[in-house]
Amino acid sequence: MREHKSISIADQIFEQLEHDILIGKYQRGEILTELKLSETLGVSRTPIREALRRLEQEHIIEETSRGAVVIGISKEDLFDMYEIRMHLEGLAAARTASNITDEGLAQMREVLDLQKYYVDKTDEDNSDNSDNIKNLDSQFHRLLYYFSGSKSYYDTLLPIHKKMIKYRKAAMKSHSRARESLSEHEGIYRALEKHDPELAQRLAIEHAQRARNSILEKEI
Amino acid sequence: MREHKSISIADQIFEQLEHDILIGKYQRGEILTELKLSETLGVSRTPIREALRRLEQEHIIEETSRGAVVIGISKEDLFDMYEIRMHLEGLAAARTASNITDEGLAQMREVLDLQKYYVDKTDEDNSDNSDNIKNLDSQFHRLLYYFSGSKSYYDTLLPIHKKMIKYRKAAMKSHSRARESLSEHEGIYRALEKHDPELAQRLAIEHAQRARNSILEKEI
DNA sequence: ATATGTATTTTTGTATACAATTATACCATA
DNA sequence: TATGGTATAATTGTATACAAAAATACATAT
Numbered sequence: 001m002r003e004h005k006s007i008s009i010a011d012q013i014f015e016q017l018e019h020d021i022l023i024g025k026y027q028r029g030e031i032l033t034e035l036k037l038s039e040t041l042g043v044s045r046t047p048i049r050e051a052l053r054r055l056e057q058e059h060i061i062e063e064t065s066r067g068a069v070v071i072g073i074s075k076e077d078l079f080d081m082y083e084i085r086m087h088l089e090g091l092a093a094a095r096t097a098s099n100i101t102d103e104g105l106a107q108m109r110e111v112l113d114l115q116k117y118y119v120d121k122t123d124e125d126n127s128d129n130s131d132n133i134k135n136l137d138s139q140f141h142r143l144l145y146y147f148s149g150s151k152s153y154y155d156t157l158l159p160i161h162k163k164m165i166k167y168r169k170a171a172m173k174s175h176s177r178a179r180e181s182l183s184e185h186e187g188i189y190r191a192l193e194k195h196d197p198e199l200a201q202r203l204a205i206e207h208a209q210r211a212r213n214s215i216l217e218k219e220i
Numbered sequence: 221m222r223e224h225k226s227i228s229i230a231d232q233i234f235e236q237l238e239h240d241i242l243i244g245k246y247q248r249g250e251i252l253t254e255l256k257l258s259e260t261l262g263v264s265r266t267p268i269r270e271a272l273r274r275l276e277q278e279h280i281i282e283e284t285s286r287g288a289v290v291i292g293i294s295k296e297d298l299f300d301m302y303e304i305r306m307h308l309e310g311l312a313a314a315r316t317a318s319n320i321t322d323e324g325l326a327q328m329r330e331v332l333d334l335q336k337y338y339v340d341k342t343d344e345d346n347s348d349n350s351d352n353i354k355n356l357d358s359q360f361h362r363l364l365y366y367f368s369g370s371k372s373y374y375d376t377l378l379p380i381h382k383k384m385i386k387y388r389k390a391a392m393k394s395h396s397r398a399r400e401s402l403s404e405h406e407g408i409y410r411a412l413e414k415h416d417p418e419l420a421q422r423l424a425i426e427h428a429q430r431a432r433n434s435i436l437e438k439e440i
Numbered sequence: 441a442t443a444t445g446t447a448t449t450t451t452t453g454t455a456t457a458c459a460a461t462t463a464t465a466c467c468a469t470a
Numbered sequence: 471t472a473t474g475g476t477a478t479a480a481t482t483g484t485a486t487a488c489a490a491a492a493a494t495a496c497a498t499a500t
């Protein structure tokens with residue numbers, strides 16, 4: 001008796017479209033019609049429609065009679081999302097420090113080791129690993145939220161973090177910020193390991209602040 | 221050139237199912253199959269599926285190979301959602317105080333007048349208007365979030381408020397709380413009218429605290 | 441030139457058919 | 471009785487057909 005279903009075409013299309021919208025491949029105002037997507041992606045309209053309904057529910061597209069209009073994430077949205085994160089992420093981290101299991105710590109450790117690997121690699125051969133580092137950043141935060149044990153914090157913070165992808169990727173192009181971010185993650189991890197809620201909370205807030213500053217400095 | 225589409229069958233089914241899940245008509249663990257819903261509601265599976273995808277995106281159902289399992293909102297979720305609201309709602313209210321237009325104030329005034337009408341009515345004839353009062357509470361908060369001018373605050377707070385519907389309705393059954401809640405709304409409204417962010421922030425936080433306490437006292 | 445009415449095209453909305461997968465029931469066998 | 475296998479049923483996943491609504495293009499009249 002399997003618990004979860006396998007990944008359907010509709011799921012894949014949802015993730016692809018979500019990704020493409022959030023990284024800005026489809027820009028604000030652009031209209032996606034079911035027929036065009038159906039032809040482009042080589043599937044029928046049915047799975048396309050289901051993906052569009054989910055994107056609509058996330059408020060990153062808006063259905064109109066002419067098709068689905070891309071909304072995307074603006075600089076103002078980003079600013080507000082950081083404000084929200086700065087008020088919630090510390091609380092989530094404190095809970096995680098209280099509740100995380102050894103298994104959870106091991107999962108986060110693995111993500112950090114990979115993140116360290118790519119940051120070091122860039123140091124050595126100057127290669128661009130910003131995409132990998134950005135994905136590992138996503139995973140670190142997903143685990144941080146998840147092991148808080150609170151569905152509400154997870155459901156609130158994860159979508160916000162996900163929607164920042166375009167700007168986080170840009171931030172990770174700055175290698176000094178990538179290294180700094182890793183070291184902040186390490187600090188949070190140590191606080192979780194010590195099960196120190198206050199420390200985890202403080203470091204998580206500082207991490208969000210520094211991430212915000214590095215992004216807001218980038219473009220005026 | 222109309223801007224928005226009319227309400228489709230799929231939309232109606234989504235709203236009906238969402239409501240029925242959030243008020244607890246469909247309980248946690250219950251399995252909703254497309255075929256059964258299709259027969260019960262008298263429509264084909266297509267609009268049902270689209271509604272289910274949206275509910276899945278809200279994390280109030282979970283798709284499995286046996287059908288959609290109802291998740292719903294637990295007491296723990298409620299507690300955490302209040303904690304989140306207490307940290308965000310004040311910030312949203314402060315922004316609303318700064319940004320709200322006369323037109324926005326008029327809309328909120330109208331909601332408050334209706335809310336006062338139903339509360340007074342219960343005073344007079346002891347009738348049960350908790351459903352109407354609960355709906356007007358929803359509208360008041362929706363407008364409060366909306367006129368913050370921030371898509372991120374709106375998108376974050378509205379789903380949380382919506383998910384509390386079952387517990388808010390229960391709270392409004394207590395007439396003393398219904399009257400108290402109205403008076404708190406009036407206070408927030410006056411702060412918005414004066415464009416006083418600090419006051420609006422303080423009152424919004426206190427309102428969330430009192431709402432939480434009244435609900436948490438109810439059942440141990 | 442502008443406005444209006446109409447035909448055409450585009451696009452979404454819904455129902456249905458069929459495929460694929462998973463769960464269930466039941467029987468046979470050790 | 472327990473186990474395994476096979477047929478059956480239940481359920482979701484996808485494609486397609488057709489309906490409905492809206493947008494567009496275009497001709498015509500003023």
